Amino acid sequence: MSRVRQAATFGITLVAGLVFGTVPVAAAGYDSTTEALIRTLNTQLTVIALPITVFVLAVLLYTVLRFRGNDEPKPTGENRNLEISWTVATALILVVVGVLSYQVMADPSVTTTQEMAQDAPEDAVEVTLVGHQWYWEVQYPDENITIQNVDTIYLPVDRPVYITVTSGDVIHSVHVPDLGLKADAIPGQRSFLQTRILNEGEYQLYCAEFCGAGHSKMTAVVKGVPEDEYEQWLEQQQNSTQ
Numbered sequence: 001m002s003r004v005r006q007a008a009t010f011g012i013t014l015v016a017g018l019v020f021g022t023v024p025v026a027a028a029g030y031d032s033t034t035e036a037l038i039r040t041l042n043t044q045l046t047v048i049a050l051p052i053t054v055f056v057l058a059v060l061l062y063t064v065l066r067f068r069g070n071d072e073p074k075p076t077g078e079n080r081n082l083e084i085s086w087t088v089a090t091a092l093i094l095v096v097v098g099v100l101s102y103q104v105m106a107d108p109s110v111t112t113t114q115e116m117a118q119d120a121p122e123d124a125v126e127v128t129l130v131g132h133q134w135y136w137e138v139q140y141p142d143e144n145i146t147i148q149n150v151d152t153i154y155l156p157v158d159r160p161v162y163i164t165v166t167s168g169d170v171i172h173s174v175h176v177p178d179l180g181l182k183a184d185a186i187p188g189q190r191s192f193l194q195t196r197i198l199n200e201g202e203y204q205l206y207c208a209e210f211c212g213a214g215h216s217k218m219t220a221v222v223k224g225v226p227e228d229e230y231e232q233w234l235e236q237q238q239n240s241t242q
């Protein structure tokens, strides 16, 4: 393969990666705003990485086959154009990957700070999840509801949800993969999550930090329900605790 053709292949691969990588992926079909952001980024990075992987493997395979049994290898001469093009191409790819990742990582619903949690909108639902060896405790501070060893965490759909995460003993981690939520539960510290559940349904919550013998028992279900069902459930809880 001539150097020109090599450079051309590289160029085409780069352009394909850049174009497909920046095509916005439809947010439909996701269960929460955070899941949409994270899975879209994952798809974009895969689309960029795949052609590069295929290209590198193809070059490797070509080289191995083309020069097999070559007893008198000659050193390759300098090719400034090729060197400049692969340096620039790599830099461009990294810039695109960096920009795409930064957009998601810096999104307030992926990286939520204490200030953002304090400035939560009026209609936001605020809950606190506390990890214990070995169960989850959920608090709804506005309603004065606390449930120890919770197995179903009710949350309304189509409303902003702010979750404060902490621990009563060792480090745990809240992980709800289908909603794109993950935050460490650290004793003496608070972490914050923010999302909006888009579809009704049950989403599995796991403890994602090994925390002792009962680690695998630290599961719960996040249940996204319509607003009226959520209000009804809150009322039931308040009545049963009084």
Ligand code: CUA
Pocket (backbone or CB within 6 Å): 131, 132, 134, 171, 172, 173, 207, 208, 209, 210, 211, 212, 214, 215, 216, 218
């Ligand atoms: Cu808690 Cu693992």
